[in-house]
Amino acid sequence: MSFAAPQALRALVARALENSGASSANAASVAAALVAAEIDGQKGHGLARVASYAAQARSGKVDGRAAPRVTQPKPAALIVDAAQGFAFPAIDLAIERLTALAPQTGIACAAIHHSHHFGVAGRHAERLAERGLLALIVGNSPKAIAPWGGKRAVFGTNPIAFAAPRAKAPPLVIDLSLSKVARGRIMAAAQKGEKIPQGWALDKDGNPTTDAKAALDGAMLPLGDAKGAALALMVEILAAALTASHLGFEASSFFTAEGLPPRVGQFMLAIDPGALSGGAFAERLETLLAAMLAEPGVRLPGEKRLAGRARAATGEIEVDDKTLADIENLAR
Numbered sequence: 001m002s003f004a005a006p007q008a009l010r011a012l013v014a015r016a017l018e019n020s021g022a023s024s025a026n027a028a029s030v031a032a033a034l035v036a037a038e039i040d041g042q043k044g045h046g047l048a049r050v051a052s053y054a055a056q057a058r059s060g061k062v063d064g065r066a067a068p069r070v071t072q073p074k075p076a077a078l079i080v081d082a083a084q085g086f087a088f089p090a091i092d093l094a095i096e097r098l099t100a101l102a103p104q105t106g107i108a109c110a111a112i113h114h115s116h117h118f119g120v121a122g123r124h125a126e127r128l129a130e131r132g133l134l135a136l137i138v139g140n141s142p143k144a145i146a147p148w149g150g151k152r153a154v155f156g157t158n159p160i161a162f163a164a165p166r167a168k169a170p171p172l173v174i175d176l177s178l179s180k181v182a183r184g185r186i187m188a189a190a191q192k193g194e195k196i197p198q199g200w201a202l203d204k205d206g207n208p209t210t211d212a213k214a215a216l217d218g219a220m221l222p223l224g225d226a227k228g229a230a231l232a233l234m235v236e237i238l239a240a241a242l243t244a245s246h247l248g249f250e251a252s253s254f255f256t257a258e259g260l261p262p263r264v265g266q267f268m269l270a271i272d273p274g275a276l277s278g279g280a281f282a283e284r285l286e287t288l289l290a291a292m293l294a295e296p297g298v299r300l301p302g303e304k305r306l307a308g309r310a311r312a313a314t315g316e317i318e319v320d321d322k323t324l325a326d327i328e329n330l331a332r
């Protein structure tokens with residue numbers, strides 16, 4: 001493991017992406033998101049993505065120079081066209097515009113069209129909550145989960161993120177992907193030749209499997225069984241149908257540089273909590289959280305990210321040697 005300062009890492013990642021054809025604005029936006037994910041302990045959405053993002057920018061699968069465009073078809077509805085570029089610049093634009101709009105309209109939404117991997121969904125929701133808004137964000141991703149009762153993957157892992165502002169504490173953040181476990185855990189088991197527990201995945205014929213390689217060719221099981229599959233369906237409708245984007249089973253991989261752009265979508269909803277609650281929101285939320293915390297052993301969701309940030313604030317963060325070396329090569 002190596003140690004590096006967040007600011008230096010952001011500059012390094014941005015240079016790696018610019019060398020691969022990204023505009024400097026896009027490279028800075030992507031670098032900020034990936035380093036933030038690394039700091040928050042979400043390494044699957046952090047620096048490990050740089051090499052594949054750079055390869056996709058080089059091959060043209062992602063348009064690294066795309067400039068997201070926003071239109072406002074209805075007073076409280078925004079369309080942000082990511083234009084087959086990276087998701088983060090489009091999300092940044094949506095956050096900026098929703099922050100201005102939602103306090104005027106009470107509730108506002110943004111449909112991000114023709115997008116890419118949007119990393120840690122909870123971080124985008126949290127940024128809206130840091131601006132005083134309640135946020136709900138969903139995004140679809142390439143096929144991974146079968147519809148309940150089916151054999152073949154149709155839906156993505158389709159994360160759902162929610163964040164609520166708090167007066168005297170960082171926002172409460174809830175962030176969940178809908179597969180029972182992250183696909184990265186199955187990939188890691190396959191690499192090591194290890195078995196996976198029963199109940200994580202199906203093989204390509206729809207049979208439950210403990211063989212990690214067979215699971216990668218098959219489908220992942222949703223958390224909460226039929227209920228999770230229903231949520232994955234809901235996310236496809238909000239994130240892909242509503243954004244005129246690719247459905248999970250139509251989307252190309254977020255990892256490989258070959259093929260057409262994934263063109264997935266994201267849907268973001270921002271609510272002014274004061275407007276809808278007549279000013280009672282903060283008190284009601286704190287009463288609820290206090291009741292939870294009165295139970296011994298209870299922790300609020302999302303606390304892990306705060307621990308990562310506290311460590312990063314002391315100076316340097318721990319980065320995998322090979323990942324860092326790959327980024328340094330790309331940045332030369």
Ligand code: PYC
Pocket residue numbers: 117118119120121139140141157158159177178
């Ligand atoms: O956590 O599964 C996930 C995910 C997919 C796209 C963005 N995050």
